[in-house]
Amino acid sequence: MNNNKSISVQNLTKKFGNFTAVNAISFEVEKGEIFGFLGANGAGKTTAMKMLIGISKPTSGEAKVAGFDVYKDTEKIKKNIGYMSQKFALYDDLTVRENARFYGGIYGLSKKQIKKKTNEFITELGIADIADNLVGSLPLGWKQKLAFSVSLIHEPKVVFLDEPTGGVDPITRRQFWEMIYKQADNGTTIFVTTHYMDEAEYCDRVSIMVEGKIEALDTPENLRKQYGVDSMNAVFLKLARG
Amino acid sequence: MSISVKNISKSYGKVQAVNDISFEVKEGEIFGLIGPDGAGKTTLFRILTTLLLADSGTAEVDGKDMVADYIDIRNHVGYMPGRFSLYQDLSVEENLEFFATIFGTTIEENYDLIKDIYVQIEPFKKRRAGALSGGMKQKLALSCALIHKPKVLFLDEPTTGVDPVSRKEFWEMLKRLQQKGITILVSTPYMDEAALCDRIALMQDGLILEVDTPENISKRFPTKLYNVSTDNTYKLIQDLKSYDSMHSVFPFGEWVHYADENKKFRPIDLQDYLEDKEHTNINIEITEPTIEDTFMELSDY
Numbered sequence: 001m002n003n004n005k006s007i008s009v010q011n012l013t014k015k016f017g018n019f020t021a022v023n024a025i026s027f028e029v030e031k032g033e034i035f036g037f038l039g040a041n042g043a044g045k046t047t048a049m050k051m052l053i054g055i056s057k058p059t060s061g062e063a064k065v066a067g068f069d070v071y072k073d074t075e076k077i078k079k080n081i082g083y084m085s086q087k088f089a090l091y092d093d094l095t096v097r098e099n100a101r102f103y104g105g106i107y108g109l110s111k112k113q114i115k116k117k118t119n120e121f122i123t124e125l126g127i128a129d130i131a132d133n134l135v136g137s138l139p140l141g142w143k144q145k146l147a148f149s150v151s152l153i154h155e156p157k158v159v160f161l162d163e164p165t166g167g168v169d170p171i172t173r174r175q176f177w178e179m180i181y182k183q184a185d186n187g188t189t190i191f192v193t194t195h196y197m198d199e200a201e202y203c204d205r206v207s208i209m210v211e212g213k214i215e216a217l218d219t220p221e222n223l224r225k226q227y228g229v230d231s232m233n234a235v236f237l238k239l240a241r242g
Numbered sequence: 243m244s245i246s247v248k249n250i251s252k253s254y255g256k257v258q259a260v261n262d263i264s265f266e267v268k269e270g271e272i273f274g275l276i277g278p279d280g281a282g283k284t285t286l287f288r289i290l291t292t293l294l295l296a297d298s299g300t301a302e303v304d305g306k307d308m309v310a311d312y313i314d315i316r317n318h319v320g321y322m323p324g325r326f327s328l329y330q331d332l333s334v335e336e337n338l339e340f341f342a343t344i345f346g347t348t349i350e351e352n353y354d355l356i357k358d359i360y361v362q363i364e365p366f367k368k369r370r371a372g373a374l375s376g377g378m379k380q381k382l383a384l385s386c387a388l389i390h391k392p393k394v395l396f397l398d399e400p401t402t403g404v405d406p407v408s409r410k411e412f413w414e415m416l417k418r419l420q421q422k423g424i425t426i427l428v429s430t431p432y433m434d435e436a437a438l439c440d441r442i443a444l445m446q447d448g449l450i451l452e453v454d455t456p457e458n459i460s461k462r463f464p465t466k467l468y469n470v471s472t473d474n475t476y477k478l479i480q481d482l483k484s485y486d487s488m489h490s491v492f493p494f495g496e497w498v499h500y501a502d503e504n505k506k507f508r509p510i511d512l513q514d515y516l517e518d519k520e521h522t523n524i525n526i527e528i529t530e531p532t533i534e535d536t537f538m539e540l541s542d543y
Contacts, residue, residue, distance in 0.1 A: 040405040041376050086403075140279040166403055167431045169278030169446070170534050171541055174492050181476040195405055196432075201495035202475070220496060231495065233406060233434075240407040 005064075006031050006158050006189035007052065012061035012070075014047050021047040023212035024061060029205075031157075034180060034190040036200050039209030040240040045193055046162070048209070052191070053160055054078050066157040079107065082151035085162035089147030092136030096127070099135055100150055107154035114153070121149035141172030148179055152188070159183070161192040165199065177202050197233035206232070208239050215239050243302070244269040244394055244425040245290065250299035252285050259285040261448035262299070267427055267441075272420050275429040276436045276537070277445030283429040284324060287398045290427070291321045304393050317345070320387035324398040326379050330372030334363055334382055337371050338389060345390030355422065356385045359415055377408050384415070388424075395419065397428040401435065413438050433534035444537050451540040456533055463531035463539055465489060468509065469497040472521035481519045485512065492538060499535060500526075 007029040014022040022044045029035040039045045050056035052065050054074030063070040066080040090099045097118060104114035122131050125145060135143060144164060151159055161180075165173045177199065184190050184204075192203065200206050200220060207217040216223055216239055223235045245267035252260040260282040267273040275283045288294035290303055292312035301308040303315045328337045338360070342349050353360075363381050366374065371382060380400060387395060397416075401409045413435065416426055428439070436442045437456045444451040444459065452459055472478045478498055482491040487504040500512075509526040516524050 040407050041403075043405075163403070167279040167399075169431075169541070170433060171492075171538050172278075177493060178476075178479065181479075185476060195403065195409075197406055198495040202493060236406050237410065240405065 004031050005029065006033070007035075007063070007065050007191065009052070009063040010061055012048065012051060012063050013059045014044075014051060014056065015059045020212050022051070022058075025209070025212075025214045027207055027214060027217055029158075029189055029191060031189055032184050032187045033205065034184050034192065034203045036203030036206035037191060037193045037209070038200055038206055038236065039193075043209040043240070044212040045209055049160060049162060049191075049193070052077075053081060053083055079154070080157050082154070082156035082159040083162075084147045084151040084159070084164055086144070086164060086166040087162075089143055090135045090150060093134060095134055096122070096131045096138075096146060099146070100153060103150050104153050109154060117153050117155075121146075121152075125149065141168050141175075144168055145172070145176060145179065148176065152183065156188070158189040158191060161190065163193055163195065165194065165196060173199070197231065197236055200232040200236070208236065210239055243267065244271070244304060245273075245427060246302045247286075247290070248300045250286070250289060250296045250301055252282075252289060252294070252296050258448050260289070260296070263448075263450050264299075265443055265450060265453050267425060269425055270420060270423055271440045272416060272426045272428065272438070274436050274439035274442040275427065275445055276431075276433065276442050276533070277429075278431050280447070281445040282448040283445060284398055287321070287323075287396050287427075287429065291319060291396055292316055317390070318392055319394045319396060320390070320392035321396045322383050322387045322398065322400055324402065326383060328371050328379075328383055328386060331370055333368050333370055334374070335367040337382060338385055341386040342389045347390050349389065352389055352391045355391055355419075356388050358418060359388075360385045376404065380404065380408075380412070388419070392424065394425045394427065397426065399429050399431065401430060401432065409435065433532070433537060436533045442533070444533075444540060446541055451537070459533055459536050460531050463501075463536050465501045465503075466507070467529050467531045467535060468500045468502075468512075469494075469525070469527050469529040470500045470512070470516075471497050471523075471525045472516060473523045474521065477519075478516070478521060481516065481521070485515060490539065492535070494534075497529070499529070501539075 005028045010026050011024040012022060013024050025048060037045055051058050051070055052063060054070060054077035058070060065077050068076040100118040101114055122128055165176055180190055205219050207214050220232050224230060227235045227238050229235055243266045248264050250260055250263045277283055289296050290301055292308055292315050304318050306314045338349055359381050363378050401412055420426060439456060441455050443453045479491060479493060482488060482498060482500055487502050489501040489503045492499045513524055513526055
């Protein structure tokens with residue numbers, strides 16, 4: 001496998017009984033790429049993502065994430081990726097610093113490393129005054145930005161973001177995407193799902209899953225051209241119901 | 243007026259969830275409460291559906307006072323909360339029957355109202371509600387909220403976390419319900435759905451920023467707005483932010499939306515500036531502001 005590929009997937013399949021949730025999908029994601037993983041509810045995105053982050057064993061097919069095999073090296077995958085979702089991000093009843101210490105500890109960072117990384121993102125987000133506040137007392141937009149920073153604490157090669165901006169106000173959503181751009185610019189690979197189609201346009205490449213298969217995969221610009229429409233929203237509406 | 247809200251306030255301890263809010267919803271209107279999490283939308287819904295008392299202010303729903311006539315209001319409104327609130331261990335059919343019975347009606351009596359929606363989940367009518375997919379739960383919840391033929395329908399974030407195709411279908415259902423004379427108050431964090439409402443209120447931090455038609459709200463944007471793109475979007479955002487007369491810079495799909503402080507702003511000057519910054523493939527063209535642009539302009543950041 002080419003070393004510039006952060007994620008490499010070939011004919012990856014997951015069946016539950018007679019139901020094929022993920023049907024022989026194949027794609028590659030390059031180092032530092034922002035890869036949008038789109039699809040309707042129930043199209044198989046979550047199942048595919050679970051296999052890639054090493055918590056669900058594929059039925060067949062092959063995949064490597066950050067150079068590690070999704071059958072044999074699931075623990076290594078977990079150490080080398082970051083994960084953040086809209087549904088669960090940080091512990092509300094811990095402070096910002098405590099959350100960072102907790103996640104840093106889980107990833108086996110030393111106290112010194114944790115302190116250094118925590119101070120870095122606190123300075124960058126300009127939140128020194130709330131660093132010792134409970135996360136539960138912060139607005140959702142702040143929580144999501146912090147959760148993203150914490151998911152990067154162990155300097156993972158690949159970050160999986162599962163609907164990171166759901167329900168977030170439009171300005172914070174954009175600040176969040178600026179953080180994503182910056183991180184990708186530093187060489188971190190970003191794998192992101194979203195239901196906001198304007199965010200699909202921010203990705204370098206986008207795949208659209210329909211009923212377990214990847215029906216389209218290209219840059220947003222090429223997808224718009226290919227389907228003869230002027231927005232990713234229109235592309236999605238054309239494709240998503242098969 | 244179908245809903246009339248005057249100076250409603252509500253706080254939880256130190257948090258002012260709803261801050262002196264007033265607005266009116268006409269009969270048969272689809273009225274949207276547009277705003278992010280924490281704007282106060284759910285608190286307002288709970289007050290108007292008589293599940294929560296306001297600290298101050300008054301409100302009428304279908305001509306009835308929210309405090310004195312609360313039982314009357316409950317009989318004539320439908321409410322679909324943001325969180326799925328049906329009985330998980332009853333089947334689809336049993337849930338619907340349950341809600342019809344407590345409102346003193348039958349499924350048959352108002353079947354025409356829910357038919358469009360219910361037929362889509364009828365094949366699964368023996369399945370427990372807890373075992374349904376997200377989209378099917380949403381359709382069942384809407385059927386249950388409609389089974390007593392309410393005059394006013396309250397929908398709290400019915401499409402959050404739902405994909406664009408299902409969201410489109412859901413709004414088509416709402417339009418059909420509107421044609422049957424039902425007034426709909428609906429909240430959403432998706433700005434593109436605002437355009438589908440007759441009128442909207444933009445909400446943030448417990449306050450209403452504006453109430454108007456979606457078209458008029460878009461027109462409130464104070465300056466000309468430009469679409470800008472170059473080959474390097476990340477660098478473009480940074481460089482636009484350091485342009486001297488910059489008013490606002492926001493990524494917007496394939497474009498970056500740029501507004502300038504200077505009335506005499508000339509795109510050609512910006513073009514020169516970006517060329518100096520070594521951008522390639524520079525495009526600058528004027529564009530129409532959307533509701534999201536206006537929302538961000540009105541937000542106090």
